[in-house]
Amino acid sequence: MGDKGERFIQSLRDNRNVWLFGKRVDVTNDPHFTGTLSTISALYDRNDDVQTAFLVPNSLADLEKRRAAFEAWSLATSGVMSRLSDYARSRLTGWYANREHYRQYDGQFPDKIQAFYEGAKREQRFLTVVQRDPQINRSADGSIAAEELGLLRITKKTSEGVRVSGAKMIGTSAPYSNDLIVYPLAKWGEEQKEQSSMLLVAADSPGLHMICREPFSSNAAGDHPLSARFDEMDALLIFDDVLVPWERVLLHENPDALWSIKNDKVSSGLAYHQAITRLQIKLEFAAAVANEIAETIGAAGYLHVQEKMGELLMQCQTIKALLIASEAGGQVDAYGTYIPDFSYIETARNLGAVYYPHALEVIQLIGAGGLIQTPSSVSDLHGDVSHLLQKYFKGAGTDAVTRTKLFKLAWDLTSSPLGSRHELYERYYAGDPIRNKAGQYLAHDKERWKTMVERYL
Numbered sequence: 001m002g003d004k005g006e007r008f009i010q011s012l013r014d015n016r017n018v019w020l021f022g023k024r025v026d027v028t029n030d031p032h033f034t035g036t037l038s039t040i041s042a043l044y045d046r047n048d049d050v051q052t053a054f055l056v057p058n059s060l061a062d063l064e065k066r067r068a069a070f071e072a073w074s075l076a077t078s079g080v081m082s083r084l085s086d087y088a089r090s091r092l093t094g095w096y097a098n099r100e101h102y103r104q105y106d107g108q109f110p111d112k113i114q115a116f117y118e119g120a121k122r123e124q125r126f127l128t129v130v131q132r133d134p135q136i137n138r139s140a141d142g143s144i145a146a147e148e149l150g151l152l153r154i155t156k157k158t159s160e161g162v163r164v165s166g167a168k169m170i171g172t173s174a175p176y177s178n179d180l181i182v183y184p185l186a187k188w189g190e191e192q193k194e195q196s197s198m199l200l201v202a203a204d205s206p207g208l209h210m211i212c213r214e215p216f217s218s219n220a221a222g223d224h225p226l227s228a229r230f231d232e233m234d235a236l237l238i239f240d241d242v243l244v245p246w247e248r249v250l251l252h253e254n255p256d257a258l259w260s261i262k263n264d265k266v267s268s269g270l271a272y273h274q275a276i277t278r279l280q281i282k283l284e285f286a287a288a289v290a291n292e293i294a295e296t297i298g299a300a301g302y303l304h305v306q307e308k309m310g311e312l313l314m315q316c317q318t319i320k321a322l323l324i325a326s327e328a329g330g331q332v333d334a335y336g337t338y339i340p341d342f343s344y345i346e347t348a349r350n351l352g353a354v355y356y357p358h359a360l361e362v363i364q365l366i367g368a369g370g371l372i373q374t375p376s377s378v379s380d381l382h383g384d385v386s387h388l389l390q391k392y393f394k395g396a397g398t399d400a401v402t403r404t405k406l407f408k409l410a411w412d413l414t415s416s417p418l419g420s421r422h423e424l425y426e427r428y429y430a431g432d433p434i435r436n437k438a439g440q441y442l443a444h445d446k447e448r449w450k451t452m453v454e455r456y457l
């Protein structure tokens with residue numbers, strides 16, 4: 001391991017409270033985290049994205065430079081690792097670039113976010129964004145107390161900072177993050193202002209507990225090639241009277257400011273530009289797996305298989321075209337930041353929630369029973385009945401080991417716990433897909449549509 005990777009691992013040796021199977025664990029030596037941490041530290045050592053996600057784009061060329069770096073990291077993880085900090089770093093970079101806009105809400109915001117941004121960039125800190133409230137009761141019953149709903153809120157203010165209690169979900173990659181950027185998604189009113197803060201929480205803050213889901217990691221990389229390397233952990237964050245020092249309280253008790261933070265076009269534009277770059281690679285990877293399966297089992301000649309492969313190709317091309325359109329249609333804002341056109345990014349993001357599950361469906365429809373009918377391990381092919389297995393697990397012009405590896409990869413991508421998690425992730429990571437699509441429609445300027453129809457009315 002190189003210096004940078006080693007420094008990253010070292011930064012996680014602190015007092016963080018990460019809970020797994022009911023026990024507090026040290027992520028740097030717990031076997032469930034080993035594969036993922038070695039993937040991240042290898043990426044740190046490559047150093048091609050670490051700084052680029054912090055680049056404030058001032059031109060189309062800058063935006064393209066950002067995309068090239070995101071593509072490199074996405075290709076290294078086949079688009080499967082979605083929260084390699086580049087998403088959160090992009091969000092931070094957007095708010096930082098737009099910092100003067102927030103002076104109207106809090107005169108200290110620009111200086112505070114600048115100090116944090118510069119420190120995070122200098123120290124290459126691993127960041128995670130966590131926004132959603134715990135899923136306790138989603139009814140719109142406004143009479144339920146914030147404490148009952150588990151909402152994160154300020155309970156006390158002292159000369160040192162604010163004390164907060166409550167919970168947040170879903171903290172993807174939180175257990176191995178250095179800092180958590182925490183703020184609400186909901187539009188709160190004045191009466192809920194204690195829930196309306198933007199906090200930069202150190203991962204080892206006393207009273208902060210990260211409750212991990214069941215790990216999907218594996219130490220058999222040959223049989224679970226994705227789970228063994230790319231299991232981004234997800235954790236519920238519980239804040240049990242956590243002190244957040246004032247320099248890390250970017251905004252507090254300010255619902256209007258938080259609504260502006262949530263809707264910030266620079267932050268969202270840069271973050272989703274990264275997310276769409278990654279999505280495009282992941283869709284391409286799924287198409288590549290589907291194609292390999294079709295060829296391996298001699299099914300590529302069937303018309304319906306070709307039609308399905310054509311659909312996967314079109315999905316990839318559509319997202320790529322939207323990405324390019326968002327870059328080409330970008331504009332320089334009042335502070336000199338070149339922001340991608342968000343309407344194309346939003347379309348790509350909303351399509352992703354449908355495209356990715358469809359890509360998995362196509363792999364299942366082409367791979368069929370072969371996805372499940374593999375030997376228990378690739379190593380079985382070298383066992384006592386090797387000559388029989390070599391004969392019956394082979395493909396059309398493909399030896400049994402290669403075919404088995406391919407189908408184990410496809411299973412890991414579509415149907416393993418990790419694969420299922422990814423289907424859920426692509427549906428939900430950007431919020432409720434139903435409300436996202438409805439929101440896109442509601443926000444659309446319909447003047448042109450009106451004009452097109454009015455001449456007939």
Ligand SMILES: Cc1cc2nc3c(=O)[nH]c(=O)nc-3n(C[C@H](O)[C@H](O)[C@H](O)COP(=O)(O)OP(=O)(O)OC[C@H]3O[C@@H](n4cnc5c(N)ncnc54)[C@H](O)[C@@H]3O)c2cc1C
Pocket residue numbers: 083128129130131132135138169170171172173234421424425428429430431432434435
């Ligand atoms: C694997 C994974 C990783 C994630 N990682 C992160 C992360 O790192 N950081 C982060 O901040 N978030 C993350 N997200 C969380 C994501 O932001 C939420 O899942 C998403 O916003 C949807 O919210 P929810 O899961 O609470 O669903 P809910 O809001 O609980 O929705 C449940 C159901 O109720 C319906 N519903 C609820 N409220 C309403 C309403 N008001 N109107 C209409 N229908 C409603 C929904 O349509 C849905 O059918 C992740 C999600 C997943 C699945």
